[in-house]
Amino acid sequence: MSEFDPTEQTQAPRVGAWVTLDAIVATEQIARAGFDYVCVDGQHGLLGYDAQVRALVAISAGGAVPFARVSTNSAAEIGRVLDAGARGVIVPLIDSADEAREAAQAARYPTSGGRRSYGPMRLGPHFGTTPEETDAAVTVLVMIETASGLADLEAILDVDGVDGVYVGPYDLSLALGARVPFEDAILPRLDAELERVVAAATARGKIAGVHCADGSQAALRAEQGFTFITAATDVSSLRADMVMQLSAARGTARDPARTRTY
Template sequence: MSDQAFAGQAQAPRVGAWVTLDAPVATEQIARAGFDYVCVDGQHGLLGYEGMLNALIAVTAGGSMPFARVSENSAAEIGRVLDAGARGVIVPLIDTAEEARAAAEAARYPTSAGRRSYGPMRLGPHFGATPSDTDAGVTVLAMIETRGGLEQLDAILDVEGVDGVYVGPYDLSLALGAAMPFEEVILPELDATLGRIAVAAHERGKIAGVHCADGTQAAVRAAQGFTFITAATDIASLRADVGAQLALARGLRSAPQVRAY
């Protein structure tokens, strides 16, 4: 994998952060922390297009690789976040190879057999000298988080232009039958399923990505074979730190437990 695109597999896992808040200065500081990538969340994040644009500029300013998760498999939305500066796009709720192919084509120009419209309004490192050069620096990850996606995993990974998959374990655990994310009864099946996804991606030389609640969980997934791992989310890190500081100030042994994301 080059610094221009996260295509294929790295010698060591890429570790990233997740941004959900419309706070460009905070996003820039997260990017300066040394993460390999920072992904701006356009699906569940609390920001609109202007917020995503500002966040992507902040990630670039902070020296990290800017990614974006779009809210849906929309050619218009995929093109917009790439125009705004994303170097990679994560597409949710992919159930079939046909849907994965549509996402891959939306992220690339006709010179690379894609359908992306050319409009380099914000020139920068995310645009190459030619459309084909730009396409070479784009990474497309299909999210695996449904029963359909699991059943079509191999076909999705075999789609040309799909650089890998990104697992949403919260939704995936629900798809496997849990009443709530990470219900204890489902954990063995979830872990086995995650392992199968990592192996399938590795066999094809593609990215195996996964979303984690924290660094401890991220280390477990790295050992499992994942190569693109989100280890921190802005809002969860904020909750955890302010809770810990409040506990220290009040002389408590530990901070109140809050749900991570």
């Protein structure tokens, strides 16, 4: 059973971190900080496949559950990150239930109705003794970040093998008509749509995930009902802390939030 069983509605929200840099020691230390999961970003992150493999090993060594966001809904790419040790996969830019079904099938073996190729390069806790056991431990989240995906939300959540959705609020705010992410005029509608995502996922016993800029925003999303929440990103946290320390040394005031872009 996946460590992120969406049917466990009584558990506290799972809080994670996001890795975009090829820095294996830093990634291990992030995993040791106590996050429930750490996700390696293969879409907007600055990591090639070799770096993703190193990052997934480091996350496992640090004690967090390793996730990976792939760059596209590709069966080959989904299979590679799972072979490399990811326990969960996040698939971006899903526009329809058919696309969500493709992602779910790519993450599971034919014995479970999928089409993942069997190649256990990294034997370990992410591989069961049978393909079916391995499949049961994999979490598949598809991203809701386009107008089409939002319109097909309920059908996407109804797809067998999709464990939940993960909202990309930056892209979603643009899809809703903002000229820049989180434009003030769009925020009421964005919040309403986020509440709709939570309600639809909860009603189906599935994961409601969301990406956040920082821990304060993550706490608000937890109150809103999200159950899988990214609270920090390596490059933004690094930049924010460096600005804060420099400001303290010089005796100047800076708002760390202004340094967080993702």
